[in-house]
Amino acid sequence: MKNTIVIFLFLFSINVWAQKSEKTKxxxxxxxxxxxxxxxxYKRGLFNGNVLVAKKGKIIYQKxxxxxxxxxxxxxxxxxxxxxxxxxxxxxxxxxMMLVERGQLNLDDPISKYDLGLPKWSExxxxxxxxxxxxxxxRLENGLIGPKSDEEAWKILxxxxxxLFEPGKGYRYDNGNVFLQRRIIExxxxxxxxxxxxxxxxxxxxxxxxVFDPKFGYKNRTSCYDMDNVRCPEVEFxxxxxxxxxxxxxxxxxxxxxxxxxxxxxxETLLNNPYAKEEGxxxxxxxxxxxxxxxxxxxxxxxxxxxxxxKNDVIVILASNNLNKVYSLGHTIRDxxxxxxxxxxxxxxxxxxxxxxxxxxxxxxxxxYLLKKTxxxxxxxxxxxxxxxxxxxxxxxGKINEAIKIFELATKEFPKNANVADSLGEAYxxxxxxxxxxxxxxxxxxxxxxxxNAEKMIGEIKKIKxx
Numbered sequence: 001m002k003n004t005i006v007i008f009l010f011l012f013s014i015n016v017w018a019q020k021s022e023k024t025k026x027x028x029x030x031x032x033x034x035x036x037x038x039x040x041x042y043k044r045g046l047f048n049g050n051v052l053v054a055k056k057g058k059i060i061y062q063k064x065x066x067x068x069x070x071x072x073x074x075x076x077x078x079x080x081x082x083x084x085x086x087x088x089x090x091x092x093x094x095x096x097m098m099l100v101e102r103g104q105l106n107l108d109d110p111i112s113k114y115d116l117g118l119p120k121w122s123e124x125x126x127x128x129x130x131x132x133x134x135x136x137x138x139r140l141e142n143g144l145i146g147p148k149s150d151e152e153a154w155k156i157l158x159x160x161x162x163x164l165f166e167p168g169k170g171y172r173y174d175n176g177n178v179f180l181q182r183r184i185i186e187x188x189x190x191x192x193x194x195x196x197x198x199x200x201x202x203x204x205x206x207x208x209x210x211v212f213d214p215k216f217g218y219k220n221r222t223s224c225y226d227m228d229n230v231r232c233p234e235v236e237f238x239x240x241x242x243x244x245x246x247x248x249x250x251x252x253x254x255x256x257x258x259x260x261x262x263x264x265x266x267x268e269t270l271l272n273n274p275y276a277k278e279e280g281x282x283x284x285x286x287x288x289x290x291x292x293x294x295x296x297x298x299x300x301x302x303x304x305x306x307x308x309x310x311k312n313d314v315i316v317i318l319a320s321n322n323l324n325k326v327y328s329l330g331h332t333i334r335d336x337x338x339x340x341x342x343x344x345x346x347x348x349x350x351x352x353x354x355x356x357x358x359x360x361x362x363x364x365x366x367x368x369y370l371l372k373k374t375x376x377x378x379x380x381x382x383x384x385x386x387x388x389x390x391x392x393x394x395x396x397x398g399k400i401n402e403a404i405k406i407f408e409l410a411t412k413e414f415p416k417n418a419n420v421a422d423s424l425g426e427a428y429x430x431x432x433x434x435x436x437x438x439x440x441x442x443x444x445x446x447x448x449x450x451x452x453n454a455e456k457m458i459g460e461i462k463k464i465k466x467x
Contacts, residue, residue: 049320070225085297093282
């Protein structure tokens with residue numbers, strides 16, 4: 001009997017050891033594959049930032065690549081605080097649902113209930129509209145220009161009497177919706193938005209390295225910078241943007257997945273936009289079939305992505321202060337975690353040609369063909385946006401003829417791409433070469449169109465020619 005027990009325990013221990021060993025091998029495989037991907041991507045100048053990957057509640061990969069700012073004197077660490085931009089909008093949305101669960105807020109009450117001093121349109125708009133960007137409230141931003149303070153935001157919203165569209169009948173991603181969510185939270189709780197989130201979210205989750213609207217020089221704070229190592233402007237905007245390190249971002253999304261802050265029902269309310277399913281809502285885009293939440297954030301050269309794969313219990317977080325390949329890298333890492341085939345990003349044609357294109361566009365085009373002849377497998381020649389980006393940079397600098405040459409190159413290299421045809425049309429229009437602009441806008445339409453932009457611009461050109 002004793003021998004039987006000993007043999008059983010021995011076999012059981014071997015089985016447990018084998019399972020642990022196999023699990024370790026899997027984790028090592030993930031770690032090695034991701035690390036190889038990230039190291040090569042960093043070496044190619046395509047990523048500067050922090051990455052964290054978790055599976056089944058356990059962080060399996062975390063690493064920092066590059067520097068905290070344009071001086072390149074201080075290396076990023078896991079404690080570096082970055083601007084996650086739009087992803088930070090999740091905090092006001094979840095705070096709203098916390099108040100719903102406490103019986104302090106009804107999503108379908110008109111926001112006029114909160115005495116915010118808004119025009120009559122507030123009687124039509126509900127908080128549910130706000131969290132889904134379906135409110136139709138006046139634009140807070142015009143392109144890249146927006147209010148520099150909460151006071152300016154109030155003036156914009158209070159002085160405009162008309163809505164952009166009937167609430168619930170359209171979609172517009174605008175920070176006015178975010179601003180009003182934060183003000184409603186303050187009205188209901190009698191606390192600042194920042195204090196409410198700190199008390200009810202940051203402290204309970206032990207998010208020890210998160211701070212609202214940190215000024216330059218704050219401990220562990222990063223700055224974004226461009227390819228020329230020029231620092232981005234410091235953001236002047238509405239208040240309430242939470243900056244985090246990747247560890248705190250992981251604590252946040254892990255808590256959401258495990259219903260530590262709000263119920264699963266409330267989480268799903270935020271994941272599913274009833275007014276614009278394809279657009280997503282306060283928590284980014286949700287792909288219901290894959291049970292995948294994807295949220296991106298971009299502010300100047302800060303760029304981040306959160307992939308929350310609930311079906312496979314995989315979380316991927318990347319945050320950059322140099323606007324690199326964050327979006328594609330996030331999906332590539334998820335592919336690795338799912339055992340799918342993946343490719344390491346190639347060197348950037350844009351980065352290779354940009355400086356030369358700004359000084360001598362003909363020389364840059366020569367370099368393009370030389371690289372394609374000698375290093376085709378190393379560079380991203382299959383991506384039309386590489387050339388398009390150079391063209392638009394030249395266009396913004398007023399170098400219209402140079403931009404036309406780059407867009408012409410793009411249309412030769414990608415003759416079946418509607419977007420590059422549309423871009424060449426725009427360059428000709430900017431240069432007042434209306435017949436050529438019409439030709440290329442029509443070409444874009446024949447190639448599949450650009451979501452109505454080509455048709456719209458053809459209409460504008462006809463108006464100009466009829467004058």
